[in-house]
Amino acid sequence: SRLYHKPARSSTFKKLGKDDVRHFERILPAETILATPAVGGSADPIELEGFNADWLNKYRGSSQLVLRPKTTKEVSDILKYCNDQGIAVVPQGGNTGLVGGSVPVHDEVVLSLRNMNKIRSYDELSGILVCDAGCVLEELGNYVGERDHIMPLDLGAKGSCHIGGNVATNAGGIRFLRYGTLHGSVLGLEVVLPDGTILDNMSTLRKDNTGYDLKQLFIGSEGSLGVITGVSIATPRKPSSVNVAVLGVPSYENVQQAFKLARRRCGEILSAYEFWDANCMGAVLKHQELKNPLSSDYPFYVLIETSGSNKDHDDEKMGALLEELMEQGIVEDGALAQDDSQISRMWAMREGIPESLGKTGPTYKYDVSIPIPVLYDIVGDIAGRLETAKLYTPGEPGNPVRLVCGYGHIGDGNLHLNVVAEKFEDRITNIFEPYVYEWVSSHRGSISAEHGVGLMKRDYLGYSKSPEMISYMKRIKDLFDPKGILNPYKVV
Ligand code: FAD
Secondary structure: OOOOOOOOOOOOOOOOOHHHHHHHHHHOOHHHEEEOHHHOOOOOHHHHHHHHEOOOOOOEOOOOEEEOOOOHHHHHHHHHHHHHHOOOEEEEOOOOOOOOOOOOOOOOEEEEOOOOOOEEEEEOOOOEEEEEOOOEHHHHHHHHHOOOEOOOOOOOOOOOOEHHHHHHHOOOOOOHHHHOOHHHHEEEEEEEOOOOOEEEEOOOOOOOOOOOOOHHHHOOOOOOOOEEEEEEEEOOEOOOEEEEEEEEEOOHHHHHHHHHHHHHHHOOOEEEEEEEEHHHHHHHHHHOOOOOOOOOOOOEEEEEEEEEOOHHHHHHHHHHHHHHHHHOOOOOEEEEOOOHHHHHHHHHHHHOHHHHHHHHOOEEEEEEEOOHHHOOHHHHHHHHHHHHOOOOOOOOOOOOEEEEEEEEEHHHOEEEEEEEEOOOOHHHHHHHOOHHHHHHHHOOOEOOOOOOOOOOOHHHHHHOOOHHHHHHHHHHHHHHOOOOOEOOOOOO
């Protein structure tokens, strides 16, 4: 099936036996092990479903064993044994990844970090947080929020995703425009290598130029080089004044013009510039308990956020920007949030898009970086191809494809192209793959802006990386994981 290419199981990996499970029972507390009767345990295979299937319900493995260690030492003992025995392992955080990276392809052991969820230290002066990798992003946000700080990243999956998973995928999200990449805000990592070696690089220093910065290799490595067990991260001060507005925009050209003006007028306080199209809005209004804050429908919507420290100054700037946008006819309508609950409802609208699309039907997701001027062209192009192939008629029910839509982080040049179908099937997949990757590559974009490579894009890496780069990536993988036990079949 072209739904996704499932590579054959590698015969170099040992098939898990009862003796292996006995060994894990000796090194881990009983309540941290989930083993099915097939490998000598007593867990109902249904209990392992949530670890074997991904968030999209697209990728599915058949692991018989889930280990949920509580300490770094336990992670090290597990990996050392698996490496010695040639047992393949998939590290798993909150399992919200969207590229098939977090679930086993075949029978790999699932190493879940969810029991490693303690805050190790927090320095309120510097804002530096040191914590276990399995801490849930939203819980960390609440913790630092009570201390007048925020996490430097935020995303729709915050209620489930782990900080370790965020680091492993180098997650972007809605604060990227302001606070930048995790390559900048992560100050240190504790990583267990496949042979059990603990690399303690838990620095809390902002500056440290003592040779190669090894931690950077693990940021975005998607569980292919080591298991992240601890994270040290710089958290910014909570802004004391936040403004959010949703705008109704007549064309994509105007979405860009509004971005230009927003940067010119509010540059130093602009903290987010997100957009979505009418089809995304339709799905959100149908599936979330939210109302359109604008009085009518528009082809495009923009969410602008400013964050600063002087309310009068920020209000004045945002007010002037909105006035100018309306006067020049760049936007046709706008609503400025009047209080915190309106702010959260506006954000819920943007953040509710993935879930609303999921409720509309099985969703194909392409997460690409494309130069902003042509960013939205691919949505119309794909819709056209589907129409030609008689798989889609916009607005008409009963077709194999229900919806083609686009949304994303315009400020970062990152589009989420989504196609909602009746079901995942080859004749639909064939329309996008490799077409989308060729399209992106011809504009020198990236086939993965933020979701990663995982299993989904492994065979397409060449559209974004040269043969020389891929060859060095493979050499790095071999250096850290010579037996290839860690997250096999993925990334490179
Ligand atoms: P998982 O899904 O469990 O794992 C992801 C990958 O990381 C896998 O390859 C896994 O092996 C590896 N991994 C996990 N934990 C570790 C660890 N401790 N050590 C080593 N490897 C590990 N992403 C964005 O970038 N921006 C967004 O705006 C965004 N929005 C999203 C919205 C929704 C509703 C959803 C469902 C997903 C979204 N994502 C987004 C996808 C994003 O990649 C994940 O949500 C998140 O970063 C993954 O964290 P996780 O803990 O769920 O990791």
